[in-house]
Amino acid sequence: MMRRKLAVWATVSSAWFALMILPFAACTTVEPLHADCETPCGLLMERQPFEGWSCGDLIAAEARAVEVLDRATRGAAVPDARLQHSHACDAWAQVVVMPRAEEIWPDGARNVAGLAHCDRAPQLIEVTGRNRPTAGALAHELAHIAQGCWAGPVVDEGEDVAHANWKRAGVRAALAAFGG
Numbered sequence: 001m002m003r004r005k006l007a008v009w010a011t012v013s014s015a016w017f018a019l020m021i022l023p024f025a026a027c028t029t030v031e032p033l034h035a036d037c038e039t040p041c042g043l044l045m046e047r048q049p050f051e052g053w054s055c056g057d058l059i060a061a062e063a064r065a066v067e068v069l070d071r072a073t074r075g076a077a078v079p080d081a082r083l084q085h086s087h088a089c090d091a092w093a094q095v096v097v098m099p100r101a102e103e104i105w106p107d108g109a110r111n112v113a114g115l116a117h118c119d120r121a122p123q124l125i126e127v128t129g130r131n132r133p134t135a136g137a138l139a140h141e142l143a144h145i146a147q148g149c150w151a152g153p154v155v156d157e158g159e160d161v162a163h164a165n166w167k168r169a170g171v172r173a174a175l176a177a178f179g180g
């Protein structure tokens with residue numbers, strides 16, 4: 001009798017444990033522990049251990065990215081509304097920006113200036129801290145986040161799937177204004 005009770009309790013408690021753990025397991029891939037900067041659109045900056053970017057720098061970079069992406073994409077051959085002001089700003093809410101002191105090697109084969117992770121919760125932008133926040137690398141990753149890392153099914157000539165509509169939608173033209 002006692003054994004059976006224990007077995008039932010064990011089953012109930014393991015099910016409860018699984019229920020408790022699963023949501024956390026799905027949401028804690030990246031946990032900002034030191035985010036101490038929030039921009040008007042809601043970007044959060046995780047600065048540990050790299051502290052080379054100020055909160056004011058990130059706020060200025062976000063404002064410039066909003067303005068330049070909005071202007072360039074409105075005048076584009078095939079505008080993508082996701083890149084325009086309020087849509088982009090909404091998409092950036094609670095996205096963690098993590099400037100890295102070290103280089104970023106997504107696949108071990110080449111290093112990159114930035115990387116957008118749309119599949120994480122919270123979404124994350126890793127970007128090399130050797131560039132200024134107002135340089136093109138951050139704006140590039142912000143454009144990916146605004147599109148939910150899905151640029152569309154038709155790939156412009158000279159682009160890849162990740163940047164499929166970036167010529168048509170004016171993103172390349174916008175980013176050219178930033179420089180490295």
Ligand SMILES: [Zn+2]
Pocket residue numbers: 140144162163
């Ligand atoms: Zn890209």
